[in-house]
Amino acid sequence: MSGVEKDLEELSKLAVTLGASRAKPVPVGVIVVDERVQLKCRYPPCPFYGRNRMCPPFTPTAEEFRKYLAMYRHALIVQLDVPLTEDIKSRIRGDVKLEELFLDGDFSSVLRREGRQAWKLLNHVISGIERESFRRGYRFAVGFAAGSCPLCDECDVSAPCKHPLEARPSMEAMGIDVQRTLEKAGLGIEWGARDTVTLTGLVLID
Template sequence: MAVEQKNLTELKNFACELGADSAVLLDAQIIEAKENLAALCQKPRCPNYGVAASCPPHVGGPKSLKKQLPSYTKALFFRLMAKKTDVYSAKIHDIQGQVHTIAASLENRALELGFDKARAFAGGSCKNMFCADQPDCNVTARNGACRNPDLARPSMSGYGIDVSALAKAADWPPLVVNNRAAGKEDFIPLYGLLIVG
């Protein structure tokens, strides 16, 4: 048990070394996978719906995650604070790409540490971040191999993961961090998640 806790602490610290602004360990059982949240990918239709393997309908969705969650014990939830002006610009794909990269790196490190069921999630379509220069997703268009399997991770939205509930459990503000009163720029959190068992 002491080794597991040491490894979890190492993963938490590693998230921040990789660029996360903050990371917190939570019980995996608090993760909620909600059908109504996953349905938002389809109605109103997200422009990324069906475009890449990391998004619906190409991911297992809430039902699949609900079946898997009992075999997980801990969750590492991390955030990256991005300037609001960057989030609402072409820079968003680079920022989301960083979240995917952190999540993938955490998953790989967790596997190295012996968490053999480690699984990471991020936000946004991997197509926009890693294959924007390609006409389509190799997985969805040709049933081929992913061009970026070491970076791309499935969308939390596609699994209906209640990110607001996780942010609340982490005691983080879920929306815009308003700094205007202090004469500074506003920030928006982007999240990633690693589950281990």
């Protein structure tokens, strides 16, 4: 086993120790970047577009990110399975339409409040892996989490970030097609899950 393979294996174990459900080292070639992912941040309009420092348009474009990605060799995909609370489950039961959920401000605030700990945990795992990678000499290690940054109650985009060592953009914010990437990596993601959602993050290591 080469030095980097050993490091990736140990970093995978660290991810689980920090709280991840699983972590898998993958070649960078499985990561799919598609401009349309960032288009979907705009339409239908995401409430965090331009209102969270870790979201577009503050993040690199997919075209820029593709150039950065080409310079990396190693990556670690990290997943966190999160059981849905009874409150959230009761709201998505039956034949409720996505549009109804999307327009339901109450649902959005419940989702954000109850899901926030899980999003924070993913940030914690991703920044922990990034930090340990850096400590082992991978000076360009950089991590990506999921969703908008959950670390502050409100993100003030006009002020410096309050948690620069932990705040990280989502994979989608960089234009990564998470579903295609997971398919190519041999990992799953279940759409329309009613009991558990899986959050996915990524650390590029070099």
